Amino acid sequence: MSGALIGYGRSSTTEQEAGLEAQRRDLTAAGCAKVYLERASAVSERAVLRQALDYVREGDTLVITKIDRLARSTINLWDIVRGLDAKGVGLRVLNLGGETVDTRSATGRLILTIFAGFAQFEREMMLERQREGIAKAKAEGKYTGRKPTARAKATDALKLHAEGKTPTEIAKALGIGRASVYRIIQGAAETATA
Structure with a gap:
């Protein structure tokens, strides 16, 4: 059963508008019939993602540009994939190490798992460096934090x-x-x- 390609893009509230527009462009170029876009951090409630997940039907494929636009961790990614599987919906990632990966194949699932692990590792390393930088700035009396x-x-x-x-x-x-x-x-x- 051949279904529609449904796109989802997200930028965090601190990112530029251009990043969201680039995702729209890539998702449209990939043939997505409908594209859902939202501005929300990865840790906040993502209402538009929920709408996209509710919208997709059996045979459809949810298309994203990068893993970190969809999931906040490997576990979160696989929760989403399981939910899509239960509906008979595939997941396609357009830019995964320069390749397009689709979860409808065993190879696609393996590659997605490996890259999701790397993405989570990279994010955790970035957060660790950020915490170290904040601790150093506090010790030097240079950190005041964000204004409330x-x-x-x-x-x-x-x-x-x-x-x-x-x-x-x-x-x-x-x-x-x-x-x-x-x-x-x-x-x-x-x-x-x-």
């Missing part, structure tokens, strides 16, 4: 909330996360009742 943007905008968030704006509208207006808005509102309510 949500807390700095708490007054504005509460003002907008008092005006009847929804948390989603407030988050968009102030450029902060919706969860931060909920925390600000909840913290203000707890202070008021204390």
Whole structure:
């Protein structure tokens, strides 16, 4: 049964728009009939990925440009692959060591497993170097950390909330996360009742 190619691309919120557009271009060039794109970090809830996984049907193939755009770890990758398998859907990675890999073949699964392991190892090494750099900067008194943007905008968030704006509208207006808005509102309510 031959199905559709469905593309999924993701960039973290800190990445450039160009990275997401490059994924769109590559997925469209690969023949994807529908392309799902989102801006979300690998550790956050990825609602658009959920939509793509719900959309694909038996015989379809989910297409991604690179493993790290889909999964945050080897275990997470194989959870997604198992879910796709259960629906009769394949996974195709366009750029895996310069090759296109499809999970519908045993060789494709082996290559995917090896590269997923390397990708996870590389990410863990990067995080370890980052932690070491932060520790060194702290020891030298040069590290101040990221400015707490949500807390700095708490007054504005509460003002907008008092005006009847929804948390989603407030988050968009102030450029902060919706969860931060909920925390600000909840913290203000707890202070008021204390």
